[in-house]
Amino acid sequence: MCFYGDFYIIEAKIIISYNINMSITKKRLFSFVLLAIFSLATISFSLPAQANPDLVDSQAGWAEIGQIAFGSSDTPDDIRFTMARVINVALGFLGIIFLIIAVVAGFQYMTSRGNEEKTKEAMSMLRNAIIGLVIVLVAWILTRYSVIVMSQTVNGMPGYQFYPSY
CATH class of the missing domain: 1.10.287 (Helix Hairpins)
Incomplete structure (x- = not known):
């Protein structure tokens, strides 16, 4: 075998193994980014609720307003x-x-x-x-x-x- 032939064979194996490792790395990176986005999205939903814990007490009476505006189940x-x-x-x-x-x-x-x-x-x-x-x-x-x-x-x-x- 020629030296150049062996070099090309070795180079092809390195490129193939590099491509396999690169696709696994891309998959891991993509899943990490996706997990981070969803984690940040769920955390951001809970932040307004933690901002003012007395907000629930200040909203008493909203049910009555809703019944007046949209009617209760017994009004035709x-x-x-x-x-x-x-x-x-x-x-x-x-x-x-x-x-x-x-x-x-x-x-x-x-x-x-x-x-x-x-x-x-x-x-x-x-x-x-x-x-x-x-x-x-x-x-x-x-x-x-x-x-x-x-x-x-x-x-x-x-x-x-x-x-x-x-």
Whole structure:
């Protein structure tokens, strides 16, 4: 064997072992940084609670204010409030579903690898998801507008005070 051949073999082994050690070091460093971030995040949540321990005693009476503002469980809600909440929740779920479809379509488009059939399918799916999001947004706007107009017409009260905002 030639001296240069042995040198290259030795050099290749050193490079391979260096790459293996480097990937293990990167993994350890990444997990340490991730652990430090989560540790600091949990510590920072407890700091405001420790800042003023008398704060809990000064907040007595908030439950009564909440019952006055939002009603207790024994007071019936107006049907318009209930329907507005149901429609908001339903439209929120539909919006989330269309957003998930858009993300899945984007993932399919990115992983199509230039295959025209898969690309067309992903673009069609993405187009349908965007159309669905627009329909949900328009439905929410129309629902909000109609509830505001009905509350102004029926009760004579401003709609922005009637419509539940959450």
